[in-house]
Amino acid sequence: MPSTQTQIADFTFDNCLMNAAGVACMTIGELEEVKHSAAGTFVTKTATLEARAGNPEPRYHNVPLGSINSMGLPNQGLNYYLDYLLDLQEKEPNRTFFLSLVGMSPDETHQILHQVEESDFKGLIELNLSCPNVPGKPQIAYDFDTTEQLLRQVFSYFTKPLGIKLPPYFDIVHFDQAAEIFNQFPLRFVNCVNSVGNGLYIEDEKVVIKPKNGFGGIGGEYIKPTALANVHAFYQRLKPEIQIIGTGGVLTGRDAFEHILCGASMVQVGTTLQKEGVAAFERITKELQAIMAEKGYERLEDFRGKLQYLN
Incomplete structure (x- = not known):
C-alpha cells in the first residue's frame, strides 16, 4: 500500500492523520484512545495556565453538514497535559x-511558554492564535500588529519547535499580510484552520447552543473550501521551513487527499472524529491510500502542493 508517512519539523510520523485540538483530547483517557488508533499522533486540548470549566452547556451541537460550538476553552490546565506528555516521552521515546496552549492574556501566554521552554518536553508546541482573549478585541491572529508583537516577544526566548493555530482568513491581502509576518520568525508550522x-x-x-445567544464556530463539511483555500494560500506564501497542517471538513480520504494536494504535510480531523470516534482514522487512511494507489502515488510527496490550475 502507498505510504502516508509524513514529517513535521524533522519529526517523522507513520500516518499524516491526527485529531484536531478540541476533539478527543480533553482527558488522558481520550488522548490514549487516539494514541492507540491509526492516527499518527495527537494534539492535546488547548491548555490554559489553570483548568477551566468553559462555557455553559449546551455548547456543542452536531448539525447535518458539520457542527457548531462555543466551548469557552474548557481544559484541565497546563500541568495536567504537560505532566502526561513528559511521562509518555519516557515510555514511548520514539x-x-x-501540546496545544494559549494564555488568557499575553502575560499568561508568556508564563505558559516559559514553563514549557524550561521543561524537558521534546515534542511540538501549537500556540493557538485563534482564540479571543481580550474583551472587545478580535482573535489574536486577526490583529496583525498584536500577532507580530507577540511572536517577536515569544521568539526572544523560546527555542523549542513551535507552530501556530490560525483562524480562517477570507481576503487575499490578509494572506499576504499574515505570511509577511510569519516569514520573519522560525515557526515550524501553521495550522489552517x-x-x-x-x-x-x-x-x-431556536438556536441550538447556549453561549453567546447561539453564535458559535462552524466546523465540518461547511468549511472545507475555506480550509483548502487557507492551506494553499499559505503553502504558496510561506518559506519552505514553515509547513502546513490542514484542518477543516475532513470526512473522507478524498478530503485528506485534497488538503495534501493544496500543500498540507499533516491533516487534522475534528467534527468527523467527534461524530464517528477514533475508527474514523483507519477508514480515512484506507480511503486516502486507495486514491493514491489509483493515481500511482507511492508517498505524500508525490502530490503534496501540486494543485493544478486552469490555463
Whole structure:
C-alpha cells in the first residue's frame, strides 16, 4: 500500500492523520484512545495556565453538514497535559506528540511558554492564535500588529519547535499580510484552520447552543473550501521551513487527499472524529491510500502542493 508517512519539523510520523485540538483530547483517557488508533499522533486540548470549566452547556451541537460550538476553552490546565506528555516521552521515546496552549492574556501566554521552554518536553508546541482573549478585541491572529508583537516577544526566548493555530482568513491581502509576518520568525508550522467564527444554526425557531445567544464556530463539511483555500494560500506564501497542517471538513480520504494536494504535510480531523470516534482514522487512511494507489502515488510527496490550475 502507498505510504502516508509524513514529517513535521524533522519529526517523522507513520500516518499524516491526527485529531484536531478540541476533539478527543480533553482527558488522558481520550488522548490514549487516539494514541492507540491509526492516527499518527495527537494534539492535546488547548491548555490554559489553570483548568477551566468553559462555557455553559449546551455548547456543542452536531448539525447535518458539520457542527457548531462555543466551548469557552474548557481544559484541565497546563500541568495536567504537560505532566502526561513528559511521562509518555519516557515510555514511548520514539513517538512525538503536540501540546496545544494559549494564555488568557499575553502575560499568561508568556508564563505558559516559559514553563514549557524550561521543561524537558521534546515534542511540538501549537500556540493557538485563534482564540479571543481580550474583551472587545478580535482573535489574536486577526490583529496583525498584536500577532507580530507577540511572536517577536515569544521568539526572544523560546527555542523549542513551535507552530501556530490560525483562524480562517477570507481576503487575499490578509494572506499576504499574515505570511509577511510569519516569514520573519522560525515557526515550524501553521495550522489552517480553526472553525469559521460566529455562525448561527436554528432548529424549531431556536438556536441550538447556549453561549453567546447561539453564535458559535462552524466546523465540518461547511468549511472545507475555506480550509483548502487557507492551506494553499499559505503553502504558496510561506518559506519552505514553515509547513502546513490542514484542518477543516475532513470526512473522507478524498478530503485528506485534497488538503495534501493544496500543500498540507499533516491533516487534522475534528467534527468527523467527534461524530464517528477514533475508527474514523483507519477508514480515512484506507480511503486516502486507495486514491493514491489509483493515481500511482507511492508517498505524500508525490502530490503534496501540486494543485493544478486552469490555463
